[in-house]
Amino acid sequence: MFAAYAARIxxxxxxxxxELGERPAPxxxxxxxxVTVKAxxxxxxxxxxxxxxGFSEDRLPMILGCDAAGIDEDGNEVxxxxxxxxxxxxxxPREPRSLLTEVYQGTFAERVSVPTWNLLPKPAGLSFEEAxxxxxxxxxxxxxxxxxxxxxxxxxxxxxxxxxxxxxxxIVLGKAAGLRVYATSRDEAKRRRAVELGATDAFEPxxxxxxxxxxxxxxxxxxxxxxxxxxxxxxxxxxxxxxTSGDRPSHAELTRVFFLELRxxxxxxGTKDELEDLLAFCTTTGIRPVIDDVLPLDRARExxxxxAAGDLFGKIVLTG
Numbered sequence: 404m405f406a407a408y409a410a411r412i413x414x415x416x417x418x419x420x421x422e423l424g425e426r427p428a429p430x431x432x433x434x435x436x437x438v439t440v441k442a443x444x445x446x447x448x449x450x451x452x453x454x455x456x457g458f459s460e461d462r463l464p465m466i467l468g469c470d471a472a473g474i475d476e477d478g479n480e481v482x483x484x485x486x487x488x489x490x491x492x493x494x495x496p497r498e499p500r501s502l503l504t505e506v507y508q509g510t511f512a513e514r515v516s517v518p519t520w521n522l523l524p525k526p527a528g529l530s531f532e533e534a535x536x537x538x539x540x541x542x543x544x545x546x547x548x549x550x551x552x553x554x555x556x557x558x559x560x561x562x563x564x565x566x567x568x569x570x571x572x573x574i575v576l577g578k579a580a581g582l583r584v585y586a587t588s589r590d591e592a593k594r595r596r597a598v599e600l601g602a603t604d605a606f607e608p609x610x611x612x613x614x615x616x617x618x619x620x621x622x623x624x625x626x627x628x629x630x631x632x633x634x635x636x637x638x639x640x641x642x643x644x645x646x647t648s649g650d651r652p653s654h655a656e657l658t659r660v661f662f663l664e665l666r667x668x669x670x671x672x673g674t675k676d677e678l679e680d681l682l683a684f685c686t687t688t689g690i691r692p693v694i695d696d697v698l699p700l701d702r703a704r705e706x707x708x709x710x711a712a713g714d715l716f717g718k719i720v721l722t723g
Contacts, residue, residue: 404428406512407703407721408466409453417453418707423700426466429508429516434493436519438473438481441531442697443510445706445719446470446539446568447647452504468511468721469503472525472534480525482682483510483517484675485538493518502539502672511703513723523679526686536692536718537681539672540568544576544620545681546673547642552618556581559616561634563587564623565597565605566716569644571693573620574600579688585612587627596716600693618642628652632659640666693717 404426411420429437449467452458458465469485485503488494503509503517525534547569548554554577562573565586577584578601586597586605594605606612608627615636621627624646631641633656660667673681685691695715698706699722706719 404513406466408464410464412455412460414454417450420453421704421707423703428514434518435516436475436522437514437516438475439514440471440510440723441473442535443468443471443721444535445710448502450711457505465504466508466512467504468509470535470538471510471515472531475522481522482525482534483538484521484523484678486672492520511721526682528686532694532697532720533692535720538678541572541692542673542678542681543644544569544572546677547620547644547670548573548576551642551668551670552640554582554618559583561585561616561619563621563627563631566593567622568718569622571717574602575690579690593716623648625649625652629654629656632656635665637663640668642668642670644670695719697722
């Protein structure tokens, strides 16, 4: 079957390890289901795999992609929950959890095999292209906002780095939940798009906000860390789920953290129950993932190049 896969690891030039071509189709195994992939979406996790972050060469070649929506063996339209082994279903109780492609072959292929427990019904109102955007970026944003930040309607939130999948999701979800959302971006066009999506206002990175916020959604890392800390009200919460600009800020702002009793919470992905809640939230509110572009699988390299360059607003989706 045709697939996009990691053939080599290169920390400095990750796309040199990306190849497109034939790979073995998944074989049946007890407790697992094979899904015919209708749509799959790109995430920065795929670039990290090509860099060798959280991934070792002995697992090569690895089909990339951790998100997909498609049709299972019984003809059901499904969405794949990307965290494998979260409860032991399909892998055994002693295997640690992993994100698809860390151990098992991924979704950038005609078919993918996952534990049957990891399948959720795709709501009829969501297209395959929309549904595939939810299990990683949108689920991450959902957990950041509503589980780890614990924000409530009327609270204010700063979203750093408008344009990325998690950031755009946080803006849309926050607006739908009655939050006052502020966003930052270096790009003026992306700031305008953030406001169109529902942000109260958007600013250049480092700009002073109209007031300090209840929570900050941080995915950029070192470049925005100091601004994130300084933007919080006393007792506020910074939730971090990524560090695309690096994980070593020049100034940790520790004095401000303890003096204002700020909370810093790490956040990774989400649970199957949270994904189910997210699917229901999209259905009942009518909100939909922001899709930058839909490309055929054989143009996956183009999608990877745009993601690596930050030349997108929302998600890039691959179809068969």
